[in-house]
Amino acid sequence: MxxxxxxxxxxxxxxxxxxxxxxxxxxxxxxxxxxxxxxxxxxxxxxxxxxxxxxxxxxxxxxxxxxxxxxxxxxxxxxxxxxxxxxxxxxxxxxxxxxxxxxxxxxxxxxxxxxxxxSIPSMPRDTPPELANALGVQPEACFTVEKDANTLVLLGDEAAVRRLQPDITAIGAMADLGLGIIVTAAGTECDFVSRYFAPAGGIEEDPVTGSTHCVLAPFWATRLGRRQLRARQVSARGGTLHCELRNVGDEARVAIxxxxxxxxxxxxxxx
Structure with a gap:
């Protein structure tokens, strides 16, 4: 054996x-x-x-x-x-x-x-009309993450991210969202918060997702004008990440x- x-x-x-x-x-x-x-x-x-x-x-x-x-x-x-x-x-x-x-x-x-x-960039896209119903809240904006086949969803504040109780079945049925959705907002005691739902990958909610911060770090670095960021994934288990956007030659990288x-x-x- x-x-x-x-x-x-x-x-x-x-x-x-x-x-x-x-x-x-x-x-x-x-x-x-x-x-x-x-x-x-x-x-x-x-x-x-x-x-x-x-x-x-x-x-x-x-x-x-x-x-x-x-x-x-x-x-x-x-x-x-x-x-x-x-x-x-x-x-x-x-x-x-x-x-x-x-x-x-x-x-x-x-x-x-x-x-x-x-470092993985995201690009603005139209918000699917059924996404608000699946999330139970209207997104502020929606972004395509083509390289890792996810969708980034911006909400109004941290409380909205924490309160989220999405319809996982509905999200999994929306093929144009890709593997999953990264939901984020500015933080109150950190720079930004997030949650990640990937039913298409067999994961209803991932507790803490390092790879999504390859998307989140450059996204929030641009919005906040800072390259060093403190992040919190606000799932039930929760996790803390320190991120820094760096340039290595001509390539953008994220230290997590x-x-x-x-x-x-x-x-x-x-x-």
Whole structure:
């Protein structure tokens, strides 16, 4: 019988049972995609990350319970925590190779882990008339996020984002929204808040979503005229992220920093 190590880490939080839980499965070599998908479904978390060592770091892939995705922030943060704590305890920087290109992670002196992620632009679009009914509130504006197939929705204030009780079935039936909707507003005790609903990806609401901040950071940096931003994802579990918009040569990048807390360590038994 084959067995694999597995870790479950709460990401973007400094307390247990907060943030976004991710499963992390270190591998020596890639498994069949169907098996990785079956493991992700069995874990029943928003994301399970698998990684294998390569010459300059690790290759990483992410699976929701229903599909593989090209980018995931919280499961990358969780994977980096596992590597720094268990595989490379003397390290402070590592590189992941992914479907979204190279992703560096740095362990800062304050203990926070900083992800170097792509900056993803958004473009104004017409608000679908049925979206207000699905959300239960009229959006201030709506934006297309073509690169990661999401829709960004701006609401009037933080309270509206917190109160949101959307019709998940209706949102999932709206094909032109893409994988999911990122709902955001200016924050009261931080620069901006958000929530993320992705029923098309098998996730009704994601507790804390690092990858959506690749969209949110440049969006709010332009609106607020600042490159350093404090963010809060105001799901029931909640999570805190520090973001900074950076230029690396001709490429815009987003540094996304967060904390992580371990929940469990065990083994997966396979026939």
């Amino acid at each position: 084959q067995s694999l190590p597995i870790y479950q880490i709460d990401a973007f939080t400094d307390r247990l049972f907060g943030g976004n839980p991710a499963a992390v499965v270190p591998l020596e070599h890639w498994l069949d995609e169907r098996l990785m998908q079956a493991i992700a479904l069995e874990n029943n978390l928003s994301e399970t990350a698998f990684f294998v060592p390569v010459d300059d770091g690790y290759e990483i892939r992410w699976f929701t319970p229903t599909r593989e995705v090209p980018l995931c922030g919280h499961a990358t943060l969780a994977s980096a925590w596992v590597i720094f704590e268990h595989l490379q305890p003397t390290g402070s920087r590592l590189l992941f190779r992914s479907a979204s290109g190279p992703l560096a992670v740095e362990k800062r002196a304050d203990g926070w882990l900083e992800l170097d992620f792509p 920093a967060g904390q992580a807390v371990p929940y469990l360590e065990g083994r997966i038994f396979l026939p």
